[in-house]
Amino acid sequence: MNRKQKRLSIIAGGAIFLAAAAALVMSALNDQIVFFSSPTDIHSRPVSPDTRIRLGGLVEEGTVIRGEGAKVTFKVTDTNDSVEVTYNGILPDLFREGQGVVAEGIYDPASRVFTADTILAKHDENYMPKEVADALKAQGVWQEGEGGPKPASANN
Template identity: 50%
Template sequence: MAGLKGLKKKRRVQVLMVAAVALLLSAGLIGYGFRDGINFFRSPSQVMESPPAPNEVFRIGGLVEEGSIVRGEGETIRFSVTDGGATVPVAFTGILPDLFAEGQGMVGTGSYDGQVFVATEILAKHDETYMPKEVVDALKEQGVYVEPEPES
């Protein structure tokens, strides 16, 4: 009987070891899969204070600066995004969302080359009350954000 108890204990330790290895392997694979999928958010003020590395992909958000949209360089559209404290020039090649306009909230994904944020994707707010939480927080921090009036 003593040999059977030792065998069960050995088997239990083996099962636990295999489970631990499987857990570590799956956590590693999940992290590897998300390495390009997680983009940190930065406000224009944060980008200007400590510019990210040129190869780092991140999201920037704020208001499209009034009078800053320049079209006509092929398919590239240039504009500036601001949070009231700082302004970052943006270049985007592609089709902008229908609701994209000056003075409206936007979030862009891309990288900053030291001079210009080169966007690969631009999102605009989809109604009068929606704006991403990070953008609202960045605008509030700069004292620019005004709460929308509730509809009656």
């Protein structure tokens, strides 16, 4: 092998090594990636009981029930369908009925209950997770207006 061939083989070997490392990282992260689903999505397509997912929508009015200790039960709705959520922990300060929320956890199709281990609430009056806002806009219940996006029911 001459000098040029050695250099090319080293570069090719390095590229193959980097591609293999990237493939391993991507395959490892594939199990950790959590996608957003609305209540309608969860009920319309099969979800295996051990799949970790994100559920997003609005906290349904009148459904927040505080249990023993830090246990809370509430429903998340996209105004078309709703899912019961149980959570054992401290809720974010801005969590309240009628506000946007994203819950991470596992949905059990047999009991139709979503067990959340993480609750994310909006951080100011104009914030809504993009996926939640897009799903609500697609259903015609979210409208842009002065001061940022607001639910269509708030404009009435």
